[in-house]
Amino acid sequence: MKNLKVTTGILAIAIALVTLTVMSCKDTKKEHSNEDSLHTEMSADENHSAMNHDNSNGHHDNENKEMTMNADQDGNSELILKDYFNLKNALVADDNSKAKELGGKLAKSLVNLDVSKYTDAQKSELNEIIEDAVEHAEHISESPMAHQREHFKILSKDVTDMVTITGTANTLYEQFCPMYDKGSAWLSMSEEVRNPYYGSKMLKCGKVQKEIN
Template sequence: MSKLKLVFGVVAIAFVTLTVVSCKDAKTESSTNSEIGTEEDHSKMNHDNSDGHHDVDKKEMTMSGNGNSQTVLNDYFILKDALVADDNAKAKGLGATLATTLGKLDISKYTDTQKADLKDIIEDAVEHAEHISESDIAHQREHFKVLSKDITDMVAITGTQNTLYQQFCPMYDGGSAWLSMSEDIKNPYYGSKMLKCGKVQKEIN
């Protein structure tokens, strides 16, 4: 009987030892896999997004050039998107941003005639951008209509690095146009009420 207990004891100790070793190995393997996974994820992040900045850099690179008229366009499109989303508060902030960007537009490389035209365009556009920064959304959209005309006139002089789409809503205020970087219609004058109201009038290259 004593011998049988001894055998059972030895077996029990062996089992416990084997279990501990197995858990330790599993933990080590799990830890190793976790480290490998982390390294792979980090490597992938660096490769695909450059630590999350790849897309931003690409956008900034696309929007650069032509003095800083592309920066004006970029701010205009962000403002347009805020109106599409019916976001009055965001549009106020973006109106102020656009007014500042317009005021910094470098027109030194243009001809005297172009400079004179750009000065008039900028002066008017800044006024409407400032009104947008202070108004309710209905008035923001009224000023955005004239602002869009100003930005279109600016592009006729400065050009654009990207293909733009002049879009038109026949329903708003007797017919109103705006610019977009996409052919998809997203109406800034009606937002969610009539998001798809409009058509592409022409491409601007």
């Protein structure tokens, strides 16, 4: 009888060990399955990230193409206007360092203007306009904000005189501030007044005095 009890106890222990082993194997398999699932998800995320990266590269490629197209306009009065408006916006934003950078850029665009297609009289007038405009653009590239705005007034007159000869592909608006330096004008592509002479101090001071087509 005693031996039977011992045998039964050993059998019970053996069954328990087998059960634990089976359960352990199931848990290990489940854990492994979870790891596989996680690995799959990570791979999918990596692939998605790679796709986004490729799309990002594609976007930058488009930007580069656009920049190349703009660069191809070198020598064109429209490029001068583009740089002029960027400079105007920097002055509106009271951004001295940006205005310096854009003043230098505008000076280069002005120097590169191709006058070959104009009459001799127009060439002579354009050369005088460009020479004066370059001087003021260069001063803007190295001056504090107050002086930048003084030079921008004369630069704006030069660019307006240039447009009178070259024409423009866009509708422009000549705007006028009666308060700055006894009255000062500038060009804009929008009817909405954003004053480059006072910036945030008197942002909306001025009016449209002429539309240029």
